[in-house]
Each structure stands twice: as structure tokens, then as C-alpha cells.
Amino acid sequence: MGARRRAATVAGVLAAGAAVAAVTVFGMPGARSGHRPAGRAPVPTAGITRQTLVDREDHDGTLGHGDATTISSRGAGTVTWLPPEGATITRGKAVFRLDDRPVVLLYGPIPAYRRLAPGARGADVEQFERNLWALGRRGFTVDRAYSAATAAAVRDWQDDLGLTKTGSVDPGQVVYAAGAVRVDSLSTQAGTVAGPGAAVEKVTGTAPLALVGLDQSAGRLARRGAAVRVTLPGGKVVPGRITKVATVAVRGENGESATTRIKVVVGFDAAVTSEGTAAVTVAFTAGERPDVLAVPVAALLALAEGGHGVQVVDGAATRTVAVRTGLFADGRVEISGAGLQAGMKVAMPS
Structure with missing residues (x-):
């Protein structure tokens, strides 16, 4: 999906998360406890995990063998x-x-x-x-x-x-x-x-290469030696690494002035076969957060006093904990909050 639709997706998921909140915390941020009424169906849950989150940004590229x-x-x-x-x-x-x-x-x-x-x-x-x-x-x-x-x-x-x-x-x-x-x-x-x-x-x-043209605004992604993931024709994903970065002028069409683009050359860490030019997708690392607590984005609640929280489920008991959010990546979000630990369960939309 990439950065082009990330903002809209996050906003939509947060809205969905807010809509399924069974409890909204009023007043000071913190934790409020409660119990499910007897006979009520169990709340769908997801685990809080400790992991490395990597936010990737997709860009179109071409599989070939480099400049002739x-x-x-x-x-x-x-x-x-x-x-x-x-x-x-x-x-x-x-x-x-x-x-x-x-x-x-x-x-x-x-x-x-x-x-x-x-x-x-x-x-x-x-x-x-x-x-x-x-x-x-x-x-x-x-x-x-x-x-x-x-x-x-x-x-x-x-x-x-x-x-x-x-x-x-x-x-x-x-x-x-x-x-x-x-x-x-x-x-x-x-x-x-x-x-x-x-x-x-x-x-x-003779070695296959992936070539990508980036706008100047995406120049932060073009770091020589940085690891990337390349989706080949047919859907196979292989690891790669940026081997060359150059700024080039692209001639405008119909009298338009030339624009400046960033040319990125990607080599492969695995064996790749290429018989000619083909379209590929290159996933660049836009952000990375190692060893953080994370939950699915849909588990976030919109708190009445502002900010976000999660509803921690412990058996029949639930409590809403205010959280600070960090990196969003692959449908998960970095969180931190009082008492939160890996392995805890949080409520999810049903």
C-alpha cells in the first residue's frame, strides 16, 4: 500500500477503533476498571507484543541490468x-x-x-x-x-x-x-x-538490478547500503540493498521545464533471474523502532479528553489505559502506557 495511502488508512482504522469502544474514559487520563455482565459473550482480543516495527514505503521500479x-x-x-x-x-x-x-x-x-x-x-x-x-x-x-x-x-x-x-x-x-x-x-x-x-x-x-526514480521529497529513503524488499513479477519478495544513488535531471514534456529526480539502483542479496525489463515494487524503510510494545491499530480507542487508549482484558475484568502512540507500521502501532507489558490482551472490534 505504501505512503500514498497510509495517512487515509490510519485515519480510517482509528475511526473504526473509536466506534467499537465499549468504555470511554472521562476526566484525567489513566485507567478505569470494569466487569463484563454475566452471560455476555467474550470480548475479541489481541496480544500486546514486544517487537521491532518497520514502516515501509512502496515505490514502482524496473527490473533490468543497469545502464547500457x-x-x-x-x-x-x-x-x-x-x-x-x-x-x-x-x-x-x-x-x-x-x-x-x-x-x-x-x-x-x-x-x-x-x-x-x-x-x-x-x-x-x-x-x-x-x-x-x-x-x-x-x-x-x-x-x-x-x-x-x-x-x-x-x-x-x-x-x-x-x-x-x-x-x-x-x-x-x-x-x-x-x-x-x-x-x-x-x-x-x-x-x-x-x-x-x-x-x-x-x-x-550481468547481474539483475532494480532501478527506481524518486521525487526529491522521498530523498530521505535513498541511503546507500540501506536494505530494501523487492516484489518481483509473480509476487515473490526478495531482499535487496541500495548500491547507488544519483541525482538526475529529467527533461520535461510539451515545453515543461526539467525536473530533478533521484535515481536509485538496488542490487539483490539473493539470486534473481531476469531475461529483460519488467516492473517491480521496491519497499524502502521509512522508519524503524526496535524492541517496542505494539498492538493492532484497530485496538486503539479515542479518549474523550483527547489522545488514545487501549482496553486491557484480564479474564472477566477490563480496564482502559491511556497510551502514547509511536510508529505505525503494517497494521500495528507502537504504544507505551502505565503498567502495559508484552503478553497482555487488549479488546478488538467484534
Whole structure:
């Protein structure tokens, strides 16, 4: 139900609770005792519990794989092979083929921007050598220097790929990503003549993510690392955690000015399968009260002198106790009052 209807629901339940009050306390707040007349049916009751109350606020989201990144050709030639949409590509595998030569995926944050050959030094050299080592190549030291030993390992790697054994690596031969990628969509087709900079395909990460757009007024919910609950298509609820929060400008329609939204990315603590975009509901924690006494909201009575109370039932005896209310969540409300303890029974509407 969420925050959009919480206020109306609480008000309605409180009104219902007031309507079923068998006893209304007048004068000073406190406790008044009484007994049920003989032969009268037992009063419906609910227990006072000690628990952690969590108030959740629901927002619509989308299940997907995050923002897509475009992979472009760094060389000129004919696109001779493309992976199918939805395919997963891992380190050392081709993201596409140009003139029947593979363009290979490697892992790392630094894009390929120069030719690597003996004598080259830098962080990009070390990044490449780490990938070469991870692919099972040996005989060189992983460091910032591209040595003759590195070149020898590269020639063996190129031979396995069916490439000319140059011992050097051109920037158009490799593509770097943070990890394995999923092919989101194709930007061209096999047989197309591509020049440098031509878009070939769009890729995302492989892990399913939930994306939610929040208004600025709901920004308090967007805390990186906070736990959430995600209702998947089909109704299954799985735990998740906010992994990224960003403020973005959304272009207005029909001449309206742009608005600012909060983009929330949610990762999953459990295994989730996603074949494509789907609608989900994300429940954010709006408030939490640990180790408090709670009763159903319907057990609250509206007292004549103001405030609320509950009718404690002890066998045939009843007494009305004024209470202070706290957090409302999932149909229950935090209460505190004189003499109240977990395990006591309170009257409920019949």
C-alpha cells in the first residue's frame, strides 16, 4: 500500500477503533476498571507484543541490468560476426569480429587508448598483463613494463586467436569493461562496413538490478547500503540493498521545464533471474523502532479528553489505559502506557 495511502488508512482504522469502544474514559487520563455482565459473550482480543516495527514505503521500479554502455569499433572493416542479444561475454571472448578478426573483452577500468609494445610503461600495461595472466599465459612478470617476455606471451595468445603474431596489442584489438557483460542490443548488423567510432552494440552488467526514480521529497529513503524488499513479477519478495544513488535531471514534456529526480539502483542479496525489463515494487524503510510494545491499530480507542487508549482484558475484568502512540507500521502501532507489558490482551472490534 505504501505512503500514498497510509495517512487515509490510519485515519480510517482509528475511526473504526473509536466506534467499537465499549468504555470511554472521562476526566484525567489513566485507567478505569470494569466487569463484563454475566452471560455476555467474550470480548475479541489481541496480544500486546514486544517487537521491532518497520514502516515501509512502496515505490514502482524496473527490473533490468543497469545502464547500457556502447561498444564502438576502433578500426575500419566489415563486421563479420555479432553476438546474440542477451548473450553473456566473459574475459578473453570476442565482443564482435571485424574482417573476421576478434575484438576481445578484457577486464579493467582503463580504456585501450594506445598501442602496447616492448618499451611501453604505465598502468594500462599492468592492466593488460593482469588479463593475460588471468587467461593462463605465463613467462612474464605482471608489472608496469611491457617487456620482451610480455611480447612472447602475446604472440602465443594471438596465435590462439587466429591473429597475426605481432607481439604488440593495438587499441582496436581489445575492449575493457568492469567484468563480464550482457549484450543489451545491437547497433549494427553483420556485413556492415564500420569505420572508427561506429557503434556496434550496447552492453550492461550481468547481474539483475532494480532501478527506481524518486521525487526529491522521498530523498530521505535513498541511503546507500540501506536494505530494501523487492516484489518481483509473480509476487515473490526478495531482499535487496541500495548500491547507488544519483541525482538526475529529467527533461520535461510539451515545453515543461526539467525536473530533478533521484535515481536509485538496488542490487539483490539473493539470486534473481531476469531475461529483460519488467516492473517491480521496491519497499524502502521509512522508519524503524526496535524492541517496542505494539498492538493492532484497530485496538486503539479515542479518549474523550483527547489522545488514545487501549482496553486491557484480564479474564472477566477490563480496564482502559491511556497510551502514547509511536510508529505505525503494517497494521500495528507502537504504544507505551502505565503498567502495559508484552503478553497482555487488549479488546478488538467484534
